[in-house]
Amino acid sequence: MAHIERLWHATAMAADYDELYGPLERLFGAVVMHDTRSELPGVGRRGGMIWIGDNSIEIGSPLGEASPVRNFVERWGGGMHSLAVGIADLDATIERLAGLGVEKLADATPGIIFTKPAQTAGLLLEWSAHHTDDDPRWGFPLRERRVPPLLDVQQMAFVTALVPDPIAAGERLAELFGTDVVRRVPDAGPGQVGAVVSLVDNVLVLVRLPEGGVRKEDWGQDINRARFHAIGLRVPDLRAATDALAGAGIGVGPAIDGVEGSVLVASDELRVPVYLCEELLPEDPRRG
DSSP: OOOOOOEEEEEEEEEEEHHHHHHHHHHHHESSSSSSOOOOTTTTEEEEEEETEEEEEEEEEOSSOOHHHHHHHHHOSEEEEEEEOOOOOOOOOOOOHHHHOOOEEEEEEEEEEEEOOGGGTOHHHHHHHEOOOOOGGOOOOOOSSOOOOOOOOOOEEEEEEEOOOHHHHHHHHHHHHHEEEEEEOOOOTBEEEEEEEEOOOSSEEEEEEOOOOOOOHHHHHHHHSEEEEEEEEEEEEEHHHHHHHHHHOOEOOOOOTTTTTTTEEETTTTTSSSEEEESSSTTTTGOO
């Protein structure tokens, strides 16, 4: 039985909210669910959740000098920050995680905590028993799009992370989530998919981090430590999508080795790497 209920959202941060949101809206049809400002201790950000396809992404930028988001953006250049999973009972989750050697890093808002990355395969995780009153998954209508998007995005297909040992990381995360490692590739080389973990209604793709890290020109961002990397978005026709991007002066880069039929959107405007694909991964629970 899974201990998590769903992927609640991926999270991306950048120095400027509008520069982060703008391309996601124009290219992929992102819709703002809420956009708030808070300089409260431990928060210090402008932003909130946006909707793309069939799931949400939290985006934000630093607000105030003591913002923890500022530290992340200035130290690591922004990009993918963390992954949030939905749970039923926060107190029970905290107790269960403690029994597995995972400690709370910080409280976010009531019903939401972060845990220490060193105990979760080097990746920052958010655990939430909370939902907002603008989330389509609970029957709330989305706002109308302000502009027609370039591409017709139908689903958030996956989230990626780069880690030194994908199988070990996958087994650890599956243990914490109460889900399964649905793909293991023991001989995966640097830059290749080594494991895929079920998120109940999505999947986390774990790629082996090459020694020395990866470069922006190949991966959309310079990364030299374990961290979340990108989101994958499913479109109905990948050729039509790449043609539309080309017409807008945007090229595509190489696929992830192990995610067939995916391309990296090669746009300097994007503050978080985005892959496009036409099919969900074979192991995705939504295919069954």
